[in-house]
Amino acid sequence: MLLELDNITLAYGRIQALHGISLTVGEGEIVALIGANGAGKSTTMRAISGLRPVAQGKIRFDGADITKMRADLRVVRGVSQSPEGRGIFPGMTVRENLEMGAYTRRNRTEIDQDMQRVFDLFPRLKEREKQAGGTLSGGEQQMLAVGRALMSRPKLLLLDEPSMGLAPMLIQQIFDIIVEINQQGTTVLLVEQNAQQALSRAHRAYVLETGRIVKEGTGNDLLTDPAVKDAYLGVA
């Protein structure tokens, strides 16, 4: 297993956000976390990337216990997150944003190669290269957030709501690219409100409710599960 969460609990002050989350992500997989607002999806991501310390439980990544590791060192080990709300640096240009993604790396040639790869994945970003991040449209910012997360050459890519606020066509496009990134060899864990898209693209998925995992299965299984259909897929 590339990533393993073992009975993670986490609280914001006295409010318990996660009640013992256990999940695994295998190398090469796309795994989705779905659930309603406030179910603990983003909190789980924050626990994995180290933005939030966990109260109990263990997080193992790539053979090492990273439960107490600093966030910056997790990036070095290969965990990369595209944060909730995209987290674009508004005053930096597109190129500078991507450079920030490679903050922990030193090898110029490799960084330039990866920059090229991001521009190949998102030609739109190449066109906007010298434009400030804050001037991009929502869709472009999302592309930049994903591209930037790739710049650390991660083993595990954490995507928090990649479809948030995007037009339906763009959502399709972003998911196509996520699948492509995955096929190029990066493991993906993604959090999504858009359960339909997430489940149809992911290998496996977990359903979160009020800080607990209530269901897990392959994407297809969950897509056809009556309870999941009822709660998260609307009347489709």
Added chain:
Amino acid sequence: MTEVAVTSEKPPAPKKQASRGGGGVRGWFGRQPVWVRAVVVLAATAAAFLLPYVGDVPVIGPQIVTNGVDWTSALFNMSYYVLLALGLNVVVGYAGLLDLGYVGFFAVGAYGTALLTSPDSILYSHTGWAWLAAAPFALALTMLAGLILGWPTLRLRGDYLAIVTLGFAEIIRIVATSTDTLRGDRGFTSIPHPPGSYSDGSPIFGVRDATPYFWLGLVVIILVILGVRNLDRSRVGRSWLAIREDEEAAEVMGVRTTKYKLWAFAIGAFIGGLGGVMFAGEQSFINSQTFVLQFSILVLAGVVMGGSGNIAGAILGGALISYIPDRLRGISFGGTDLYEYRFALFGIVIIVIMILRPQGLIPSRRRAMELKDREKEVAPSE
């Protein structure tokens, strides 16, 4: 000596300047070839050193100099305000940490100097050092104060951080007022001046003419500018920028945010301490009345007014907050000295500037962009 200044003013790499847009003086300046920029910077530096004689310039000169305050003293005041603005600019402008208690560091620098040099100090029998010998220790003490303030506040942001820093400065002032060691209102007297004497044996840094202090201030300012510029363009500056624009995103990029925030506090404190050490050396006397809250607010106003995140802006802002009140002194209006109304007038000036030019007089390009971005968040137009 001038050669050094020229080379360090060059941009770090011959990157394409074509995209460097922006109107006004700043945009124009950015598009000029290196030698033009070097000449402009050198001319400005030379002009700054000649400021004490500006009163001799016919017609314009008398309009510029302060009437109610000795002009060279006013210039020295400007120099340490500029220094403080440059230091606070690192904390607020670069790292984006709102510090309302910056006067605390100024105070620590001044008190550190006083404790090690003044005959009123309880340490006098052991130390009683010269000003120059005390300076490094006073500065080390301020940096330590910066870390002490920075450490517990690392997790705090925005308003919360502002309140704690406010408290920090007040604690220092109250401790200075009420502890015997720091002598409250009585203060410390006979703090020695900086060293050096002319060939006839009279000291360079005396009490009658503040010009040498102003020049010393300028030299320190130039060194600080060079240091701060280099930092801003290094990995440290990049990290500050990322923290300021989005701290959480910076963290997931792998920026060790706690470390760089502490750096910002320590460097800001160091520069503020420099101001305090110089202040103590010129005044020769300090007491707890000097280090009031107003002072912090004023310097912060200077940074914001000048253009937060931009060195030129901080210099202009710092100079103005000192110059405007000093210039008002001695001008009477309806029987009262305008100096009495300095804070009211000042408030009006700041409000007008903030309405017309919220990014500051000489804005940083990035800051302007961030500001626009924040407006979008408040009122989404899409």
